[in-house]
Amino acid sequence: MADLESAGAVAEQGSRPGARGRPGRPVALRGERFVGLGLELNVDYASVVVLDLAGQVRFSESRPAGAEADLLALARRAQEQHVGPGRTLVGATVAVPALVRADNRTVAWAPNLDVAGPGLADALAPLVPGGEVRVSNDANCAAYAESHHGAARGAAHALYLTGTVGIGAGIVQDGELVRGGAGFAGEVGHMPVGDPAATCGCGRRGCWEASIGLHAMLTAVGMPELETPVRTAEAVADRARTDPAVRRALEGVGHDVGLGIAMLSSVLDPEVVVLGGYFVPLGDLVLEPARRTLDARLASEVQVRPDLRLSTLGIQAAALGAAEQSLDPVFSGQRDLTA
Template sequence: MSADRPAGTEGLRRRNAALVLRSLRQLGPATRAELAQRTALAKATVGVIVAGLEVAGAVAEIASGAESRTGARGRPGRPVALRGDSWVGLGLELNVDYVAAVVLDLAGEVRLSESRPVALDDGVEQALTDLVRQVAARCRAAGQELVGATVAVPGLVRGDNRTIAWAPNLGLEGPGLADLVAELLGVPVRVSNDANCAAYAESHHGAAVGAEHALYLTGTVGIGAGIVDRGELVRGAAGFAGEVGHMPIGDSAATCGCGRQGCWEASIGLHAVLAAVGMPELDSPLESAAAVAERAATDPDVRAVLTRVGEDVGLGIAMLAGVLDPEVVVLGGYFVPLGELVLGPARTALDRRLASAAQVRPELRLSTLGIQAAALGAAEQVFADVFAGELDLTSG
């Protein structure tokens, strides 16, 4: 928290409250005196902020084995912690063949996590609508207050965080999806790129925790990248950074969902891999990939396909590493069950393509968050305005 400084004027009360909330989220429970030391806010200011947050149900005093004393007269200071039973954020993912939901509380704990395949006779929007209604009902039954919701989609989302500009694998465009979910929930709703959401989740909860510069690659029908620098997403001028699936890498004759040929995802996306090994798609990308991995154990032709996929993965990462210089690259989605069947050839290809021995090969890691990574990151992003002081939990 050393980089955070207090906002000393009366008009910046929300930012001071956010400073306290961030301290509790990042560093854990603390007494009011300790919070004053962490944030450099006056003790009296911290006392007022904590009192307001207690009334709002955002924080609560907790019992400790030995209540701490700070040298001041009066009763011992009691630690304050974020409450996890009141305020929650809803993260949703809408993908080609599945939908997912994660409910995350203010303290950063997952309260609900669910994914389900999209039935052939249902559209993806109908599948998402059904999931949203069920999750919202469960939140209400648990007495949880929704701060907002974020929907992760495999496509380009404009800077207003509502308008889908291009999602070739879904066929959606415009603000309609945000409007639909907002009508169902009655709370503010954002739409965000799925790779960005998953990258945000990995940097806060998963395989990229502690890495200052990380790159995340989705592993679904499409291939996208999320770029994280010091815990924050890099979105580019129009918010479209990370649209790597359409780089011209791999089989130049392979037809992509975007209508062109030779795109990276047309060679390493899930549908491309299943077609190459002659296997059907199952209920989720993870199940499909697990079946491919099982077959690869006894079928040299399948292993050969995965070696070729891994080489194409490594070639693309080499190009991205030369531009972005990440210290960690996290592979998610269907890449996880395939593991070293893809990672081994990818490392070999990456080493072969690095321009100089001085260039450090980024560490390749598998996602630890499962198919709900994007939904988890979407839920975490709901609280971004709270921790930035843009949304005040005490105002209601």
């Protein structure tokens, strides 16, 4: 304990009388000494979060982007301003809308983003000397963050849906991610649900994200894409207040959202489904038709409809979850803070 205290990882919180022997010495994590870096690279934006050991966000930023160079510039800015003398970077994790192999480094398939192999992890490695660099699926990172900090907190079984150009899912059971046999669980955007004629970014037709992804939603409402998915959806929600055609189009998107959630509910039986990304500003414009469709499509009355909730962590949910995962080696005992 003395070693951890001298390393700046814990601090004594006063004494507490014990039942026998010497009084107990309660300690608490000290956050400022050790931090994890979480990043997200998506189709049209990048985010960064610096999280300390006590769970406090020390820095966060999102900006329009979409290339590896943009992400590295954001990572350098965070590292230069918030890591240095008196603060150690334990590790970094970058979230991407992709299938990532079980080595937590290799991008196996990214249909909407130009990344492949271990390139991202290799590029970030010089920024984290002595620390571990990981790559992770964006939906998994966001689901982890929502279950520990956000809308799914306290839920035993939760499902998170990204609301960006692509649609992915993260599955959390009792606070831990469910990744499946190869680590690819949650690739729901390419289920054959929705308009069978709609062309998807993966090159096929009829994928769920071709009906409910950001670009599909914008095609339905006839509006342009803005800087980020959230800013875009805010403009759509504003138009929907006065434009019945936009409201009808969003009703159709919500119907297709409900179709997919009904299928996932029958397979996974989630307690809570959290919708993130562009779904958040649209709120009940999408959620209400989704709930009606879900009620209509569940096969049995004994099935419990999951509680559909909006993300409370915003566009930086995946980066926050990535930062949490960067600190995993400390909490699992793999990283010795006293060394």
